[in-house]
Amino acid sequence: MSESRAAPSTYQWMVVFLLSIVYACAFIDRQILSLLAPAISKDFKLSDLQTGLLLGPAFAIVFVFSGIYFGKIADRADRSRMIRWSLAAWSVCTAACGLSPNFPWLFAMRMGVGIGEATIAPAGVSLIGDVMPQSQRTRGLAFFNAGSNIGTASSYLIGAAIIPAAPVLLPLLGELQPWQAAFVYVGLPGLVLAVLSLVVREPKRLEKVADNSDLAKRFLRERLSLFGPLFAGSTAIICIGYGTAAWLPSYLGRTYQWSTTRIGFTVGVQNLTVMIIATVIATFIVSAFRRRGNVDAVLRTMILFSALIVPPAILSWQMGNADLFMLLYAAELFCQSSVLNLVGAAICDVAPNQWRAKLYAIYLMVSSLIGLGLGPPVIGFLAQRFYGGDLGDAVSTYNAIVAPCGIVFLLMARKAFKAGALEAKTWQ
Helix, strand or coil: CCCCCCCCCHHHHHHHHHHHHHHHHHHHHHHHHHHHHHHHHHHHCCCHHHHHHHHCHHHHHHHHHHHHHHHHHHCCCCHHHHHHHHHHHHHHHHHHHCCCCCHHHHHHHHHHHHHHHCCHHHHHHHHHHHHCCHHHHHHHHHHHHHHHHHHHHHHHHHHHHHCCCCCEEECCCEEECHHHHHHHHHHCHHHHHHHHHHHCCCCCCCCCCCCCHHHHHHHHHHCHHHHHHHHHHHHHHHHHHHHHHHHHHHHHHHHHCCCHHHHHHHHHHHHHHHHHHHHHHHHHHHHHHHHCCCCCHHHHHHHHHHHHCHHHHHHHHHCCCHHHHHHHHHHHHHHHHHHHCCHHHHHHHHCCHHHHHHHHHHHHHHHHHHHHHHHHHHHHHHHHHCCCCCHHHHHHHHHHHHHHHHHHHHHHCHHHHHHHHHHHCCCC
16 A cells, blocks of 8 residues: 555554644643733733734744744754754743733743744644655644644633632742733643653655755745745735734623633633634545545635635624624634645645745744734734724724735635646655
């Protein structure tokens, strides 16, 4: 039986499952700040713009540039070891956020989280690309990328469950505010997960081509019409995700007077359910396209959901009713997850093994610098400068500009993607 047709072993699925948990852990540590932001803003007396800077650039700037460096290393070094050490590093920095006495300290620790998390996505995508048989790679990578969605949803659930009602006294750390204790509680378990990840072995690298710097530069230059619009379209979708997720708790609190606990449990349960369903349905649609002989099956699916996301992304924030808002927000999240879960699979379909981590790191650099680095502060600026603090109008304006770009750019990539996928079938 050929490698492309072989069924995945228990060990292979265990690796995918464990790395998905690690990726989910990264997003729990990354996204829990949005749930804690109202309390932090109150304690530190921050403006919406300052809060936006904390939610975005504090993490994003170092994350994107570290990602390029670590992505380059991941294409040659032991990826499993890189993931273990980075997991330990960002977990410590997350816990240290809970010791923040002021805004500068918290900003610095968020930068530390960004540096630590810069490894997991490029190294994880590259490693799973080698672990899973080719016929199951899209499913394995979609499952891995679903870890980001599960982590985002879990950050709400875990945050709502563990945030104390009053300051707590912890051994060696003294008295901590509820939001500070939450950072400590979600950060330290990552150290245990780092030990468990020792079971992941570095796999043999497959589907390689002759490798030298000149060839790599020529490959990227010749495929600018592929990766340029592919990354731009995906970035447009992730801009919606980062921008709305960052301000969602504040919006629900200000507009509908929801408590932090209610926000955490309601949003967490809904997001977790929607994201899991989106992963299953998106991979099912990809498989259906593949059975029809479409080598660009992954991109076709991304285009489909990038078109469907436009109406709910704009209209949901104008409903004026909490139930209608949550319903349309679920539709927005479903489409967003369906697109973003497939980016890693799209790269693996058209890129040689030894450049996949680097390419994914480039994608993360672009998407995070724009989506996470600009999204939250831009929405905060719009709300503060033009809408008198109305986050609903600010987010709708932001999404109306960003959302249509997703489908336009992904459509531009279709011809080049199909040619790249056909060429990839010739690699060994």
